[in-house]
Amino acid sequence: MTALPGIEIQNRFRSHFAGHLTEEQEAQTVRLAGWIHRKRDHGGLIFIDLRDHTGICQLIVNPEDAELFAEAEKLHTESVIAVEGRVVPRSPETVNPRLASGRIEVVLSSIRVESQAVPLPFPVADEIQTSEELRLTYRFLDLRREKIHQNIIFRSQLTSKVRRYLEERGFTEIQTPILTASSPEGARDFLVPSRLNPGKFYALPQAPQQFKQLLMVSGFPRYFQIAPCFRDEDARADRSPGEFYQVDMEMAFIEQNDLFEILEGMFKHLVETMSSKRITAFPFPRISYREVMDRYGSDKPDLRIPLEIEDVSDLFRDSSFKVFASNAKDGCAVKAMVLKGRGGESRQFYDKAERRAKELGSPGLAYIQFREEGPKGPIVKFLKEEELAALQDRLGLETGDVVFFGAGKWVATCKIMGGMREYFSDLFELDRDELSFCWIIDFPMFEYDEKLKKIEFSHNPFSMPQGEMEALDTKDPLDILAYQYDIVCNGIELSSGAIRNHRPDIMYKAFEIAGYPKEEVDKRFGHMIEAFKMGAPPHGGIAPGLDRLVMILRDEQNIREVIAFPMNQSAQDLMMHAPSEVAPEQLRELSLKLDIREE
Structure with missing residues (x-):
């Protein structure tokens, strides 16, 4: 378990944390509290492994204290206890070098049961194979297990480092709305009915894209947010259904290389300070879309x-x-x-x-x-x-x-x-400790849709075309490249980003080429264009997936291993029984009637 440096609590439950006890506390009387990780009866002595957030400490109950011994015999694993006892050194043959407290043990003088645990659906102490359904139904138990517990602690520490890194480079953390308008981000929205505006709906944001661009127009030069994003899409091993978090970033008055430098520096800092993995090449290789498809057949190649x-x-x-x-x-x-x-x-x-x-x-x-x-x-x-x-x-x-x-x-x-x-x-x-980051750049602005028999945007319609208006006026649309980029690591796409199109005239022209008249652009994105007409700086950004980054650094194959309370592949929370039916009066209050389609 990870220690809590500088945090020691003195109250009736504990004087020390289990993982912090060492030979320095020898002969001291200490109070500890936590869960019974394991219990063993060895020839009249009862050994208890007590676990808290910092680690494990071995406790001993001597048979001389008959009342205490009888109470210890009744204890079940995963029960919560508070104990008091004296720290003594272990004999040389019983030292456990795998534990920080492995050179000492605590001879108990008292045990207080705070919560007696019933038999569990699966063991916590042993990392045995358990069905995902059972793990997600009892996620609060699953989170006690060493590996996943450490994943969540690691995620917290990584998030903290991201914040400090960006703040030190002039970024301002700003929270953007969760209830917003539906927008075409490429996936299905989660819709929220409005009680005060019957028949109208909010949408949970697929990403804070428009808000962060408006923040650039508002004069905040460097924005970031550990942003929750909501997309009604199917699960994959590297994608959680429903919701996920990203390190959302946007900067004004930058060029593509400026953003690359910031993000490469952040990833290098995180890898060097938080893992034993190593980056293959720094700065990260930059490969054009055309080249990466020619050489690797994928725009998210595993370069290993x-x-x-x-x-x-x-x-x-x-x-x-x-x-x-x-x-x-x-x-x-x-x-x-x-x-x-x-x-x-x-x-x-x-x-x-x-x-x-x-x-x-x-x-x-x-x-x-x-x-x-x-x-x-x-x-x-x-x-x-x-x-x-x-x-x-x-x-x-x-x-x-x-x-x-x-x-x-x-x-x-x-x-x-x-x-x-x-x-x-x-x-x-393949070397699992090797991180082969790369940038994929120079994506085509447009592509020809064989089904619709028309030119469409190929990646992101709000990216700045390379060559700006001149390119749109003079080039074959299929030859125009955009200032769009993806960052990829070991075959996993961490994020897409772009230098944005901040000029309404270029935006109208780009949409015109893709077959969208000015009236439709104004209807769908009028608020953005109106803002850009009032003085918009050149700007660009990116939003690396936090869940995927933790997954890579923790060497996990499934994203659910790094999320505290994930959904299953059917977008269900088995622990909270969500989604669930609601009472008829709730529907009436929202002016809704159900018309459920037969499959």
Whole structure:
């Protein structure tokens, strides 16, 4: 358990904390209070491990005090007791080096039971596998367990460090409203009916995006908030359904590099002061969207995976293999990925890989094995010797290697090959202590929606286009890049951000290109545009996910392990039985009637 430096309480419950007792207190009479972690009867002596927030201390009950001994025999684990006793040294053979108090023990003179515990649905002292449903139903018990208890303490300490770091750099913490208007942030809103305004609804904020931009207009140059955000979206291992917290930041009169410097410094400070992990490269690598898709097939790559994707379209433009030749033209691509030394894998290995490729949307998975007897594989017969030679030369292929291919539309092919790169990552032992941060930059401002047959915003409509108005007036919309950026670590996207579009004329033009008339922009975002017309500074920001950051630094695979009271995957709080039905009179008060659809 984590100690509480500088906090010692003197009252009827305790004079010391269990985890703070050392040989310095030898021969002193002390008072302790906490939970019975374990109880053992060894040859007439009763040993009790007492646990509080700071750690564990061993207590001893001697049989000479018959009344005290009888009372100790009746105690159950996880009962709350307050005790008094004398600190004595342990014999050398019983010293426990894993405990801060492991060189002493307390011989008890009194026990007072503050709360007797009934039998528990699962043990606290032993970290045995317990169903998630049971853990979330009894979350107050689960939080007593060492690992998750430490996660929550770590989260508190990290939040405190974030606050101090930003405050020292001129940021002002400002709380923004929880009840606000619905806005298009990309996910479903949680709506709250208004009693005083029947038929109208508040929305819980998906993010404080508009408020923090308005704070820049208000003259606060550097804002931050440990912001609660609410999105009605499905759960994932790295995303909690319903609500999450982010380190929300915005700065005025900055360029992209200024923000990178602040955030990189903060992450470096947190990693160095709060974990044994190490950052692979500092400053963090900056990779354009085009490059990251070409090389890794994902805009949130895990750079620890020692595999890269190579574009080999130019080698097959005149190929007699029509599948490759037809995809070696503009808008399409032929991609290759080499697995060194894996050319001799079993047929099952390739069959499983092909099944995964099909799950990712590929019609199949072409490959060539380079063996002693020559190239082997389902597409070798379609390729000329000079094409195979050029491929070997380009990719540095050696005997024993295998190369996998993808071909088709550029984006789809990149994503399929990126999915295969992640699939093959299991072949490598990735260093869990390595933090491979990177920035993904230069996202396209627009994309063509094949279903709607129109140009749409590709990332964030409120980002400043690179080249500003001139770019919007003179460039092909699909060639315009935006000042948008993501920060990624080990394949997890921690946040998206942008230098904002603070000029109404550029905003109207950008929305016009995406097919939104001025009237609709005014209707949906008129308050923002009105504010920008009254003097808005250039500004930008980002909002790294606090839950995800703690998850990474604590080496957890599921975000629920770093949240005190999370929901399950169905967005239910099993402990509080939420969501729940409400009384008819509550609905009447809100002028609501239910019309529940049959599934």
